[in-house]
Amino acid sequence: xxxxxxxxxKVFRGRLLDVEVVDVLVHDGRRSVREIVRHPGAAxxxxxxxxGRFVFVRQFRKAAEKIILEVVAGGxxxxxxxxxxxxxxxxxxxxxxxxxxxxxxxxYPAPGYTDEILHLFYARLRPGxxxxxxDDDEKLEVVYLTEKQVDSLIKSGRIHDAKTLxxxxxxxxxxxT
Numbered sequence: 001x002x003x004x005x006x007x008x009x010k011v012f013r014g015r016l017l018d019v020e021v022v023d024v025l026v027h028d029g030r031r032s033v034r035e036i037v038r039h040p041g042a043a044x045x046x047x048x049x050x051x052g053r054f055v056f057v058r059q060f061r062k063a064a065e066k067i068i069l070e071v072v073a074g075g076x077x078x079x080x081x082x083x084x085x086x087x088x089x090x091x092x093x094x095x096x097x098x099x100x101x102x103x104x105x106x107x108y109p110a111p112g113y114t115d116e117i118l119h120l121f122y123a124r125l126r127p128g129x130x131x132x133x134x135d136d137d138e139k140l141e142v143v144y145l146t147e148k149q150v151d152s153l154i155k156s157g158r159i160h161d162a163k164t165l166x167x168x169x170x171x172x173x174x175x176x177t
Contacts, residue, residue, distance in 0.1 A: 002027075005022055042117075043076065044086070047125055054071075054150055057072060057142055122167070
């Protein structure tokens, strides 16, 4: 069942990700080719205010060609711990700081073609809010939602983002109970 790598070559090196073409030997001895997106991973944060509301962001995602409502997330920098990335992204995107951060787990968003791992966290926030400092190419709108509103948006099919759905499900099953 495990595939043996015969040869690997990088065909694209980007700012965010790399792409490799990998020749493999499959379970029955035949050769095949895999195209793999290499990604450093990301931290995902489901953040909750003291008053119980959740902090989401709305932003345009070019690959989807849509404005997406999602939880805070961002890519890991070289050598950065996922929990540190989660705290950094929370401040950058929303201006909020975590009083306590809890690891919910991790998910592979698309294991058929990428090695990316999304590290999922739940954060209880400190009161107050500082300045946002999103990346130069990011335009975000911070949105505050109650648990009931989030559930309604999910049930009505208005939240489509896999990392958001994963974080919400894990929070519901691990933290909220």
